[in-house]
Structures are given as C-alpha cells and as structure tokens.
Amino acid sequence: MGRQNMEAPLLDSDHVHLLVANEKKGNKNWNRALRFFFVLLTFSIVGLIFRDNWSYLVVKGGYKYDERIQVRGPDCVESEQGVVAADDGRCSEIGVLMLKKGGHAVDAAVATALCVGVVNPMSSGIGGGAFMIVRSSSTSQTQAFDSRETAPLAASQDMYMNDIKAKYRGALSMGVPGEIAGLHEAWLRYGRLTWRTLFEPAIKLAKEGFVVAPYLGLSIASNGRMIMNDPGLRQVFAPKGKLLQAGEKCYNVELAQSLEVVAEQGPDALYNGTIGEKLVEDVKQGGGILTMEDLRNYKVEVTDAMVANVMDYTIYGMPPPSSGTLGLSLVMNILGSYGSADAAKGDLGLHRLIEALKHMFAERMNLGDPDFVDITKYTSEMLSISYAKQIQQKILDNTTFPADYYLYRWSQLRDHGTSHFCVVDADRNAVSMTTTVNYPFGAGVLSPSTGIVVNNEMGDFSAPTEISPDMLPPAPANFIRPKKRPLSSMTPLIITKDNQLAGVIGGSGGMSIIPAVIQVFLNHFLLGTEPLAAVQHPRIYHKLIPNVVSYENWTVIDGEHIELAEETKTFLAEKGHQLQAKSSGAIVQFVVQTLQNPIEMGRKYGKGSNIYYGTLTAVSDPRKDGKPAAL
C-alpha cells in the first residue's frame, strides 16, 4: 500500500496552486496574453516566497558557471553550437560549460549527471544506475551504455517472501549502483577533458551548498516523515531538525568528499576502495546485503544501440532490460500499419494510440534481462511489422475493451522517479541519458559516511509472492537472480534521419515515460509541432489495469496550466474510455536539429564533411523546474 502513497502527485501542493490560483481557462489568445503577465506575477510571487533569498533566481558565486545561472530562464533555447537540456537549469549550464572548454558531448553528460545527482538527489545520483545512448557523428556509431543496478550476489528470488515492503524501502532494496561505472566507461571512449574537471562543479555545489529548487522542496515535503526517520537523509535535508524548503541552502559535505575521492582516484574508489567500503558498511548497518565483492564484480554493458525504424526516422535506444525502445517500436509499428500518417492524427489518432499502448504494456512484461532469460521471441515480435499489423487489426475505431482483451499475463512494472537529459555538441555528437535511484530518495536511506542516496532498484524486479495493485501474477522473466538487472521503462533515444542527427529525447516518470516520449515524438515528427509546444502539449497515460485513461489537468511548477481539451475528453468518453484527471506526469527533455529536405552536408564546417550542422533547439519540460542551456 505504501506504493500507492508514493504515486501521490508530487506537485499537487497548495503552494503551487497559490502561484497560479488566478489563472482561469479563458479563450486561447487571452491565455497567451495572460501567460506573459503570469511570468511576471510568478516571478514576484516566487520572490515573495523566497523572500530574501533572491539568490535562487540568479545564483551568485565565485565560479564562472554560477554567475550566469538564471534558473527561471526560457524553457526552450536555440544554438548552432551545442545544447544541454536537463531537468535543472544549473546542470544544463554546467554541461554547457564543459562544451565550452572543448569537451565532447560525453564530457558534458558526465558533468551534468553528477550535478543532477547533487541538486536533484530525490531522482538520481551515484548511488543509482542509468542508461546512456551515445552517438558519435564522425563514425555514425551509436552505443548503449547499460549501467543499471544489478542484484547483489546474496540476492535471491524469494528474498522478500516474508517482507515484500523491503523490496521498496530500506537498505535491503538496494541494487549494486552503476552510475559512476557507466559514466567512466563512456568517458574513457569519448572524453576529451580530464575526469577531474568534470567533477568540479558538482563537488562545489555539494560542498558550498546549493539552493533547494521548488521541485526538490516539494519532494522533501512530501517525503518528510521518511527523511526524518533516516539519520542520513535527516542530516542533509533537515540539518537543524527542520525539513529544508525551496529557496533554502542544502549542503551534502560527505557527498562532496566522496565525489572528490572518485574525481582523484577514479571509479575504483567506489568499486574497489575506501568510498565503497564506507558505503558497504552503512548499507550493512541498515540491514542491506551489498558487499565489496558486489562492487568489484559490477560491469557496465556496452553494446550497439538497439535500432528501430519509425516513419522516416531511425531510432537508437537501449536494448532490454529497458522496455522503452521495444515499447516505442511496437506502438509506432501499430500506428504505422494503418498505412497512412493521418491514422495517428487528431482525436481518433489518440484513441488508436491509447489502444496500442495497452497492447504494448501487456506485451512488454514478457521482457527481462537478456543475460538471464531468453526473450528473443518477444524482442522480435515487438520489432516486427507483421506482428504490429495483427495487433492493429484488433484495435477498433469505435470502442475500447476490458483489460483482459489485451492478453495481459503479468503484473505491470511500476517504476518511479528518475531524471533525463539530452546533450548535443558542436560536432553533433549526442548523448541521451536517463538516470535514477527509482523511488523518490531511493530506498529512503542516505549513507551517512558517504552522502550517497541508496537506490531501491530491487523494487523493479518481480517477486513470486507479491500481490500487485493490478492483481496479476508477477512476471517470471523479471524474477531476481544475483547479478541480474531489473526491467525498466527508461527510454533514452537518439533519432536520426538519412544518417543525420534529428533529435534526442527521453523522460522521467516510470511507467509514464514510454507514453510521454511517444506523444512528444508524434507531436513533433508527425504533426510538425514546434519542439516546446510538442513537450507542453497535454498528455494521456494508461496503466492497462485499472482500465482508465489518465489525462493531464494540472498547474505545473512554472505556473502553466496543462489540461487535455474538452472535445478530446468527450471524444474518448464516447469510445467507452473511462477518464480520470491526473495532476502529475512524465517529464520530457527534447533536443531537435532542423534538417533541410534534402539534407545538404557540410553546411558550415568545410566541404567534404558528411555531417549536417543545423540549428539545435533544446527544451526542458516546464512540468519540472528544469531549463536548457546553449553554447
């Protein structure tokens, strides 16, 4: 039942409503005029809320990257040179700083990931794991770095038999963390700056303090009891016995020290050294089973990215245990088998998308870690045009069906949290990275001696005795084995057209990620919606069970009201969909490169180049308080 609580909308707090309590649904033009007014109003209200702490708006500091940080900048930036779109403006700026120093997109990604781990510690950090897609423009090679957590060696299928809650909360829910190993592996192959350089901004933020952004503030408030109950979390997020609020400064000196040691000594400090030893000791104190042997055994998996062809685009993403690339491929192939691009447009297109998503969710629970289970049948089905056609024929335009129509067999993975960012550099190398500690503040445990938030990724495995909210049996392909990786919804993607970079996309929000990424993709690449509008557009979600379409209706943290159109709701209701308003949703970061048709190569940087350099547009989702940054 604790899981239900954790699905509670993070942003549905009085203080957010207060910011925009005056906004009324008027006509569209009036709304637009209002929005400008609201930017001003929000600005002043935020000022009032933060009172003397205007430093949140323009953080001053000794370092160059601090002076330029304007957290309430635009949600959308353009550049010919390079962009970073993270879910925190400070981290986008830090990524761009690395590009400015001559760094590769991977250098920017490492610095951005470390920053996000410090300032958004509820979502990610070096105690968690990640998926990273890297595309090199000069070789056109696109690689997948799987640094997802693995089950510890002492883990077993039945380890949560007597206490299923321990799969989600407490140190026993921890998987072996992979983030630092993954970042290092990518940096070894592509990095141009020194490893140390990439750590400096994050160390400074952790050591000298960073201002708690509104989203973190809300997350601290809604997890207050859990934070107060854990000595490690309390020390960082309630240092004087009182929970930190947005606008206040947060320090994580122990994390700064850990990062310092990893910056100096490399990942071995964590995987075979003092930081690892301290972490293991803290986890053991908390009842966990992580050992030094687990850390020494941890391996990043580097493969070619999984490829799917969607419309006229090629999509590069993570192979399983991510279900994102395959999920997107199946849904897009279903929509594609109507034989016309118009099939996915309008309200009818949305109905078809919902139906396709339901079939996809049923299918994807057959997936698991391919190192442990044979999933080739399901992988090829989810990539197959003819399989998609069979499913499309089961979708009717006049109705929806009860959940069992979709041939579900297994209970759904309901993962959580996470953070996504996109990077493109001046050479058009690109990184798409999604990183997570799973639930907000992971296991609800912060290792006091290292400052590291402990993930609860074991929660993403299926357990034989678990009774899930959908009352379905657990998926055997996703049962626990030592060293196995749990199934994931994380969907970092790089999109190309005619072998040129067209976009970078991904999102956070667990089970909502795949539907959100698909909707933004369709909005932009099918309907031609501008990148920012493609991200802002209200979305729908579905969990298969309950058999309910959730639609967005909420006022997000930057004051914008996002609500599905009345006509669309009516249309869907007429098809028999049960509808439910939702005041939360996935967060999507999106970068697009404008391509000409036909694409002319080497526009700017010399003849003979076969790389196209178009204008880059980067969007950070206004649903969270992230801002993109440009070189």
Ligand SMILES: *[C@@H]1O[C@H](CO)[C@@H](O)[C@H](O)[C@H]1NC(C)=O
């Ligand atoms: C761990 O460090 C020791 C030396 O302290 C070294 O002998 C060993 O090979 C290292 N193990 C791994 C897996 O790196």
Ligand SMILES: *[C@@H]1O[C@H](CO)[C@@H](O)[C@H](O)[C@H]1NC(C)=O
């Ligand atoms: C939907 O259309 C099919 C034929 O395509 C028909 O058999 C069925 O009765 C219709 N269902 C509803 C609910 O109108």
Ligand SMILES: *[C@@H]1O[C@H](CO)[C@@H](O)[C@H](O)[C@H]1NC(C)=O
């Ligand atoms: C949408 O949300 C607003 C508050 O933001 C609320 O007043 C309204 O009733 C909601 N509409 C629906 C259909 O839930």
